[in-house]
Amino acid sequence: MRITRTLRAAAAAALLLTAAACGSSGSGGGASPGGLNPPDLKAPSALGRTEGQVNLIAWAGYVEDGSNDPKVDWVHDFEKQTGCQVHSKVAASSDEMVKLMKTGEYDAVSASGDASLRLIASGDAAPVNTALVPNYKDVFPDLKLQAWNSVKGKAYGIPHGRGANLLMYDTQKVNPAPTSWSAVFDDAARYKGHVTAYDSPIYIADAALYLKATRPELKIKDPYALDQKQFDAAVALLKKQNADVGEYWSDYLKEVSAFKSGDSVIGTTWQVIANLAASEGAKIKAFVPKEGATGWSDTWMVSAKAKHPNCAYKWLDWIVSPKVNAQVAEYFGEAPANAKACALTGDKNFCATYHAADTAYWKRVAFWNTPIQQCLDGRTDVKCVPYAKWVQAWTEIKG
Amino acid sequence: MTVVAQTAGQGPRATARRLAGALHRRPRLRLALLLTAPLLWLAVLYLGSLAVLFVSAFWTTDSFTSEVVKVWSADNFHTLFTTPVYRQVILRSVGVALAVTALCVVIAFPVAFYTARVARPRWRPLLVVAILTPLWASYLVKVYAWRLILSQGGLCDWMLEPLGLSGPGFGLPATVLTLTYLWLPYMILPVHTALAQFPANLLDASADLGARPGRTFRSVVAPMVLPSVAAGSIFTFSLSLGDYITVQIVGGKTQLIGNLVYSNIELDLPMAAALGTVPVVVIVLYLLAMRRTGALSSI
Amino acid sequence: MEGIAIRLQGLRKSFGQTAAVAGVDLEIRDGEFFSMLGPSGSGKTTVLRLIAGFETPTGGxxxxxxxxxxxxxxxxxxxHTVFQDYALFPHMTVEQNVAYGLKVRRVPRAERLVRARGALAEVRLEGYGRRRPAELSGGQRQRVALARALVGRPRVLLLDEPLGALDLKLREQMQVELKALQREVGITFVLVTHDQEEALTMSDRIAVFHQGRIEQVGAPAEIYERPATEFVASFVGTSNLLHGESAQRILGSPGTYSVRPEKIRVLKESALADEPDLAGATGTVAEVVYLGDATRFLVDLDAGGRLTALQQNLETSAEDVAAYRGARVRLTWHRRHAVRVPGAR
Known part of the structure; x- marks a missing residue:
């Protein structure tokens, strides 16, 4: 199931906000980041009777009813408790999620940061009254009301889980132990041919994050809001890095095998990959370098056209309830959103391993967002490079 | 009473026979009935999808919503030919396909010669089966196996170590090597068949007229086996040109045209379509070139 | 003085346990039309392939x-060799086929063309140069093969059953042409054939092969009229042998004798035939075969054994000869036509 993370990462190739269009029309008023000005939708103030069923769009591994693995089932208990029959549709990409949500056939979706803003801006996702989701109170505060799940202080969803893109290195071959991303950028030549990087345009943000710390004159505030000059600098850095890269990875198994064999000795990774590689005997370490890191965070959102809103709210509450959130986080390999979930994981060290409660850790993580023309960092004097250009640039970086 | 019952019983059968008779007398009708379904399949699903591919390459994408805008424009093709990276990737892909094909020919000839002419006749079918066996294994398993072979300290490094060499690692050579392995049976088979059917007395005749073995190979064997080599090359060339998974697994950071299509398909479908027409055009050109060798009649 | 074109000494060739050629000594003279005659499996083709070099001998x-x-x-x-199934290169034109040997030997292009056309003219195939072998008839292909082998003017031309695939009429015509051609070019021809008539018609000399060995070498008349062994006597022409006891009774001395069927006259039993240079025997007609121009009588001799006699149908017709079946007859022949077969047991 963890492999779905790969798919979704590829789907970071699927952003491009309708939001931007809205933003540009009301360029004067947008106070929130990116100038988002979503349609004025109301969240329900109270819940009514459940409708007997709910239609969900989700990443693979998020809505498991035991059909993939009999031991992995948190749907049947939900159906028993609420009387809401679950129909779920697995989406392969953020793009598909957005397309499916536009049909109005679905009640809720597990959107990543690159899809959530689009849904908010286009009015496909409704604000969520978090008071109607009792378990929301236990969600880590640093996940609440963030740029990718809220607009102007209004919540548009319930956080599901998160992860950071770490720097992993081979402890035997990489000496001294790195502390900075410079190990894969400015100093990458030391491990020429054995550097690896994540194969997605969104990886340009990793370069931008590094430049933010090392080249202050570029004045990068948000690695997802890059003007042409900043963007060009990031792309130039990546083109330089390309000479030293052995291979890019998009399949987590590929990275595990590369680190095990020594084909890759240093590069970006996810916690789950690091755990897997270590469990298979690779001598590796993964950490957040001093510049911080990029990362991802998912949000359950309710459709503005939901036919079964009451069941949808029940599901939102269910999926972040401590027991279920622990199950899904462990199954998928990510940090849970609910603080209480940490007590209920099968592996007692799970939350520690994934830094679930480590606020300082997450402070240094810049979660994936959608680069749009309207700079997300609030600048209005320049235009930022939209994601479509990121995709083209990524092709050119790889050459 | 009996008579009535009999006619009733024979009713449907008699109709069927009349129908069969009618069909027998009208061969064109028979042919039409027989071919309608497969032709529809071919025209609608196969050619139709190709047409859609080509047409959509002329559309554009809204750069904000990434939705397809159905306005005619040749922008995508313009981008395709003016962007250096696209040109480079296209040339690289064609180069890989040609290199794989050339390697396959070079390897397939001696192998096929052995299986078709040198090996004891009762071993030949077994050898052919052995050559075909890899085709039954999963594509991914084979490619991942090559990833292991080519990886740092893998089989390849281990075998070259005594010679003071190391393996090629992941990259373009690894891609060519793996693709060659994958598609080799498609080359060996037609060459084997051609060599197996090759009249031995032509070799005698050539030698008899004074030709040394090299000359015989060039002037008699090669030209006669050439159509089969060309037939095999159609497989190796087009399969290599279309591949994007092998290069992801053993190609290191190499990108081929398939990767570009894949990375564009979500975000910019028309661009992906434009990129997708490139291999189609290249393969059509290749087929036209191969047709002159008589390859198409020896597939 | 005539030179020796080919000399084989103690030639042997085994395939596994089987000896295809079991010791052959032979000399073929320059400019000779030489035939190697024998049934299939007698080793004649293997000897040809050994001469051409397609096989290496086990010995000799x-x-x-x-x-x-x-x-x-x-x-x-x-x-050069003319192969049984011609072995023309299918991907080349007739002209290219013929010129191939010259090209291999680096003869200049212009000369190549002239000589190839000349060779095609020799075999009466002018104007066929541009065609492909597949567009020709069997007889035409045969001639292309001949032209291809002749154009390089080899010292020796080997022909492996070259006429075997042709129909009777064409075969007879080609026999005459081949012989004429050989006389014209003056090259040594070595013909392998299982057809005794073909060998007899065309050859200057014949070697008769049997079980990997040569039974007899000689001019056609010699082979036919004075077969050296029982095998030669039976393979060349119709087997007509008188053995031991019956030979003793009829010819007055034991041994094996060959009498060619056309030398025997069939007479009524009562006919007197006591001329001194005539031999004769009585017997019963077992079978009568009407052949059109002649009739073949199979006669069981009173003295034992059976002889075949061939009579031209000068005056008789099919109805007349049929009446002979079961009749008593007397067979007579000149004593000199009963040839003692020395090699026989």
């Missing part, structure tokens, strides 16, 4: 014009 040697070529490859021998 092959000399071409006095040079030992036993270990040389085909392309090092001044010998």
């Amino acid at each position: 040697s092959v000399e071409l014009a006095g040079r030992d070529v036993t270990r040389l490859a085909p392309f090092e021998r001044d010998v």
Whole structure:
């Protein structure tokens, strides 16, 4: 199931906000980041009777009813408790999620940061009254009301889980132990041919994050809001890095095998990959370098056209309830959103391993967002490079 | 009473026979009935999808919503030919396909010669089966196996170590090597068949007229086996040109045209379509070139 | 003085346990039309392939014009072959086929063309140069093969059953043409055939092969009229032998004798035939075969054994000869036509 993370990462190739269009029309008023000005939708103030069923769009591994693995089932208990029959549709990409949500056939979706803003801006996702989701109170505060799940202080969803893109290195071959991303950028030549990087345009943000710390004159505030000059600098850095890269990875198994064999000795990774590689005997370490890191965070959102809103709210509450959130986080390999979930994981060290409660850790993580023309960092004097250009640039970086 | 019952019983059968008779007398009708379904399949699903591919390459994408805008424009093709990276990737892909094909020919000839002419006749079918066996294994398993072979300290490094060499690692050579392995049976088979059917007395005749073995190979064997080599090359060339998974697994950071299509398909479908027409055009050109060798009649 | 084109000495060739050629000594003279005659499996084709160099002998040697070529490859021998199924290169035109040998030997292009056309003219195929072998008839292909082998003017031309695939009429015509051609070009021809008539018609000399060995070498008349062995007597022409006891009674001396069927006259039993130079025997007609121009009588001799007699149908017709079945007859022949077969037991 963890492999779905790969798919979704590829789907970071699927952003491009309708939001931007809205933003540009009301360029004067947008106070929130990116100038988002979503349609004025109301969240329900109270819940009514459940409708007997709910239609969900989700990443693979998020809505498991035991059909993939009999031991992995948190749907049947939900159906028993609420009387809401679950129909779920697995989406392969953020793009598909957005397309499916536009049909109005679905009640809720597990959107990543690159899809959530689009849904908010286009009015496909409704604000969520978090008071109607009792378990929301236990969600880590640093996940609440963030740029990718809220607009102007209004919540548009319930956080599901998160992860950071770490720097992993081979402890035997990489000496001294790195502390900075410079190990894969400015100093990458030391491990020429054995550097690896994540194969997605969104990886340009990793370069931008590094430049933010090392080249202050570029004045990068948000690695997802890059003007042409900043963007060009990031792309130039990546083109330089390309000479030293052995291979890019998009399949987590590929990275595990590369680190095990020594084909890759240093590069970006996810916690789950690091755990897997270590469990298979690779001598590796993964950490957040001093510049911080990029990362991802998912949000359950309710459709503005939901036919079964009451069941949808029940599901939102269910999926972040401590027991279920622990199950899904462990199954998928990510940090849970609910603080209480940490007590209920099968592996007692799970939350520690994934830094679930480590606020300082997450402070240094810049979660994936959608680069749009309207700079997300609030600048209005320049235009930022939209994601479509990121995709083209990524092709050119790889050459 | 009996008579009535009999006619009733024979009713449907008699109709069927009349129908069969009618069909027998009208061969064109028979042919039409027989071919309608497969032709529809071919025209609608196969050619139709190709047409859609080509047409959509002329559309554009809204750069904000990434939705397809159905306005005619040749922008995508313009981008395709003016962007250096696209040109480079296209040339690289064609180069890989040609290199794989050339390697396959070079390897397939001696192998096929052995299986078709040198090996004891009762071993030949077994050898052919052995050559075909890899085709039954999963594509991914084979490619991942090559990833292991080519990886740092893998089989390849281990075998070259005594010679003071190391393996090629992941990259373009690894891609060519793996693709060659994958598609080799498609080359060996037609060459084997051609060599197996090759009249031995032509070799005698050539030698008899004074030709040394090299000359015989060039002037008699090669030209006669050439159509089969060309037939095999159609497989190796087009399969290599279309591949994007092998290069992801053993190609290191190499990108081929398939990767570009894949990375564009979500975000910019028309661009992906434009990129997708490139291999189609290249393969059509290749087929036209191969047709002159008589390859198409020896597939 | 006539030179020796081919000399085979103690030539042997085994395939596994089977000896295809079991010791052959033979000399073929320059400019000779020589035939190797024998049933299939008698080793004649293997000997041809040994001369051409397609096989290496297990023992013995092959000399071409006095040079030992036993270990040389085909392309090092001044010998060309006309193959049984012609072995024309299907991807080349007729002209290219014919010119191939010249091209291999680096004859200049212009000369190549002239000579190829000349060779095609020799076999009466002018104007066919541009065609492909597949567009020709069997007889035409045969001639292309001939032209291809002749154009390089080899010292020796080997022909492996070259007429076997042709129909009777064409075969007879080609026999005459081949012989004429050989006389014209003056090259040594070595013909392998199982057809005794073909061998008898065309050859200057014939070697009769049997079980990997040569039974007899000689001019056609010699082979036919004075077969050296029982095998030669029976393979060349119709088997007509008188053995031991019956030979003693009829000819007055024991041994094996061959009498050719056309030398025997069939007379009524009562006919007197006591001329001194005539031999004769009585018997019963077992079978009568009407052949159109002649009739074949199979007669069981009173003295034992059976003889076949061939009579031209000068005056008799089919109805007349049928009446002979079961009749008593007297067979007579000149004593000199009963030839003692020396090699027989």
